[in-house]
Amino acid sequence: KKEINNYINSDKTFMKLITKKQRKVRYKDLEELLKLNIKFKELIKFLTIKFPNLPILVRPHPSESSVEWQNFLIKNFPDKNVFIDYQSDINSLIYNSLCVINSKSSAGLHSYFQGKPIISYIPKEVKYRKRVFDYIGEQAKSLNDIQKIILKILNKEKLIIKKDVKKYVSRYVNNLKNNNPSEIILN
Numbered sequence: 001k002k003e004i005n006n007y008i009n010s011d012k013t014f015m016k017l018i019t020k021k022q023r024k025v026r027y028k029d030l031e032e033l034l035k036l037n038i039k040f041k042e043l044i045k046f047l048t049i050k051f052p053n054l055p056i057l058v059r060p061h062p063s064e065s066s067v068e069w070q071n072f073l074i075k076n077f078p079d080k081n082v083f084i085d086y087q088s089d090i091n092s093l094i095y096n097s098l099c100v101i102n103s104k105s106s107a108g109l110h111s112y113f114q115g116k117p118i119i120s121y122i123p124k125e126v127k128y129r130k131r132v133f134d135y136i137g138e139q140a141k142s143l144n145d146i147q148k149i150i151l152k153i154l155n156k157e158k159l160i161i162k163k164d165v166k167k168y169v170s171r172y173v174n175n176l177k178n179n180n181p182s183e184i185i186l187n
Contacts, residue, residue, distance in 0.1 A: 029128060029129075032126050032127055032128040033128070035123075035125065035126045036103060036104070036123065036126045036128070037064075039121075039123040039125070039126060040103070040121070041072060041076075042143070043101070043121065043143060043146065044056060044058065044076075044077075044082060045076060046143045046146075046147075047146075047150075048077060048080045048081075048082060050147050050150075051150065052080075052081075053081075054081065054098065055081040055082075055083065056080075056081060056082045056083070057083050057084075057085055057093060057097065058073070058082065058083065058084045058085070059084075059085055059086070059090065059093060059107065060084070060086070061105070062086075066084070066086050069084050070084060090107055090110055091110055091114070094107065094110050094111050094114050094116055095114060095116075097116060098117070098153060098154075099111075099116060099117035099118065099119060099150065099153050100116055100117070100118050100119070100137075101118075101119040101121050101140075101146065102118065102119070102120060102121065102133060102137065103120065103121045103122060103133075103134060104128070104131050104133060104134060105133055106133055107133075108120060108133040108134075108136040108137055109132070109133055109136060111136075111137075112136050112137075112165060117137070117138075117149075117153045117159050118136050118137025118138065118159075119137050119138055119140050119146055119149050119150070120133070120134050120135065120136060120137035120138065120139050120140065121140050121146060122134055122139060122140070122141055123141060123142070124141040124142065135165070136165050137159070138159040138160050
């Protein structure tokens with residue numbers, strides 16, 4: 001909730017420029033991002049139970065509070081292999097990982113280009129507009145889906161990528177040609 005307030009405060013000027021309907025959509029998006037944040041925290045707890053010997057690295061979005069994440073990890077995982085890293089280059093973190101679990105994150109695209117297994121976590125309880133990064137990996141809508149996919153990765157089975165990555169990346173890049181970059185940023 002604190003994060004939503006931070007977004008709202010940073011959005012004040014932007015919010016004056018959009019319609020009431022667009023503001024409602026923005027607030028709804030922020031509420032869904034809060035739900036997604038909660039779902040990722042549940043996921044981390046789940047993974048530490050199901051895979052106690054696998055180290056888990058959390059790389060929060062740069063806009064998220066590092067203090068909040070650090071407090072969450074200290075409170076819930078004082079003796080576990082759960083780490084947070086805001087500092088390191090995302091590409092080196094991905095290179096040294098078993099896989100990447102992402103949602104709405106460009107880390108999925110970085111992982112794709114490095115040939116790393118990608119799990120696109122889109123919890124069924126969270127409703128948001130999917131971005132190109134959500135189509136790149138094998139889709140997981142629940143914690144059990146993620147467990148099954150990780151077991152596939154550990155067993156060196158091939159993951160299923162249901163969408164044509166090149167098509168989505170191409171559409172994303174071509175979108176930049178057809179719109180004013182300022183419009184894209186505002187949207």
